[in-house]
Amino acid sequence: MTHSEFDSFRPPEPARRRRAGGKRGTGRRDVGDGSREMPMVPEPEFTSYYGRPVVKPAPWTEDVAAYLFLGGVAAGSALLGLGGQLTGRPTLRRNARLSALTAVSFGAVALVKDLGRPERFLNMLRTIKLTSPMSVGSWILSAFSVGTAVSAAAEVDRMTGARLPLGPLRNLLQAVEGPAGFEAALFAGPLAAYTAVLLGDTATPTWNAAHEELPFVFVSSAALASAGLAMITTPVQEAGPARKLAVLGVMGDVVAMRVMGHRMDPVVAEPLHQGKAGVMLKWSERLAAAGGLGTLLGGRNRAVAAASGLALLAASALTRFGVFEAGLSSARDPRYTIEPQKNRLAARRAAGITGDSITTAG
């Protein structure tokens, strides 16, 4: 910083200069209007190849973000369904089972639609590959769908007064209905959590850096969203557990999100606070808090419960879309790949670890 006698004539500077999301590291700041001084000390530069990205963003559309949300809703609903089944809450059980089937169906359609070759979606079950979260997830989703579909079919049959053309299979359906609810709930947790591993196990900077906390964010988000949906669909007399789950989910979500932001490299965490993703995640936290508060204070009122449920669903959707979008934008800007990598390399070298660099002198 230099000081001169003309300092007092300068227009006041903004408190902190923040780097806009799309800006490249070339330092081409607009000074054309003469109102701004050229920065005397240039911001820390990073070199890149013509500002082009190093890693490629996943070619996923928002269908995948929608699936992250719907899969979470389905997973939580299956757990609520099992709870309703075990504690004698028939309305909660019915609504949760139907919610789970609806959400998982739309989610699966969104996934297939996003494939480059949708007609080959069955290739997902061509092999079981533990190193591929997508393969593991496909099997989890399939197993979950079986239990969900069977238990929901039993509900539909009951609702329609045994009018489904099942014939002798009706007895079988009624016999396996309970175990199917168990089976779906068994795969519910993994269904909610594997998507976090799917995003974490990529070279996309922000997703990869979030891999420690993202599973906690996603299961919390699934819990609060499914609880919110149950609070909308189910009368307050039976929705007690949903209200508790919603509050627990909100606490988990807010805490996990905060911890994630703090533990990540500050550079890689930037996309979570900037642009579209930043706005979505900010509102997601506000809505989650509002929904949680509403549940806690007025959850026994049907209208308040429904409104809180809606806020929670919106919060969960915004969390998923926000995290999704933040990752994609982190892949599009080479800064988020290069700077953290250079920093961690320098840190290792400073600590005396020199043997694991990809660049070597010989």
Next chain:
Amino acid sequence: MGQLSGPTDPAADARWEDQQPRKGFFTDTSICIGCKACEVACKEWNHNPQDGNLELLESSYDNTGGLGASTWRHVAFVEQGQERITEARESGRALVNLGMPRIGPPPTAASAGPDLANVDTTPPDTADFRWLMSSDVCKHCTHAGCLDVCPTGALFRTEFGTVVVQDDVCNGCGTCVAGCPFGVIERRSDGMVAVAAQREEQHAKHPAVPNVGVAQKCTLCYDRLVNDETPACAKACPTTSIKFGNHDDMVETARERVVSLHQQGLTEARLYGANELDGVGGTGAVFLLLDEPEVYGLPPDPRVPTADLPQMYRRAGMAVAGMVAAAALAFLGGRA
């Protein structure tokens, strides 16, 4: 689950019975002249369609952009002034001073190793400017992020230790695209046909784009390797900047080359991918660079994301337990 990180023989890990020696490239960018013969030869041999609209990218002579679904060799062009050359020379010297890993026993004076203390390392006059050219390609990593995360098994490890997509199996899920720490593999779209309508006759009829919607990348000319042929790019390279052969020989050649450049005082020379202790277990395609990797658009410290997968599964398991516990807690204590 096989080995997820560290030095290993990838073809042996893939349990090949008739395993061949691992094949690889050594791309010596110090003798690349930027002719793009490799790009052309690759396109022709692999029938890769036009990539994007024909346009000038205002990045020196590089109008290709980068590696992608239809571009499996990409020549980078970087123009630098004297200041940057000096910096590169210094960063290269810093690498030497770090005592970067050395395989085998330390070289004795008799073996004419890179003992720079006794060599006249007075750098040659630094040029006023220089033009870096480098032909980039899929690295065929020892631990390939794309291969690890592929859910269908469309990506597989060949008997030559390379990584290849099976076009008829891939369903275009796109996980591999995000899994590659080098940004190489990409899902092919037919997005470039728009330009055809505006062009003359010969461009009006593009041949149909093969493998649309499927992940595509360099195969290290697998179809040529199985017939004992050199990959198209290496065959076409007029300066032998792209060398092809057994991976071990390639690494050895690369080490010899960097030593001889250092002895000429060109300390900016360094190897990229020759260290099997790095984040991807070493690459099948090794490069000799004349500046920091990010200058060429390469990541400075790539790490295969799957290396952390066991930890991710553990964390996910804890999260699942938490979710189930929360649900159980919600139903305990009777009707609320």
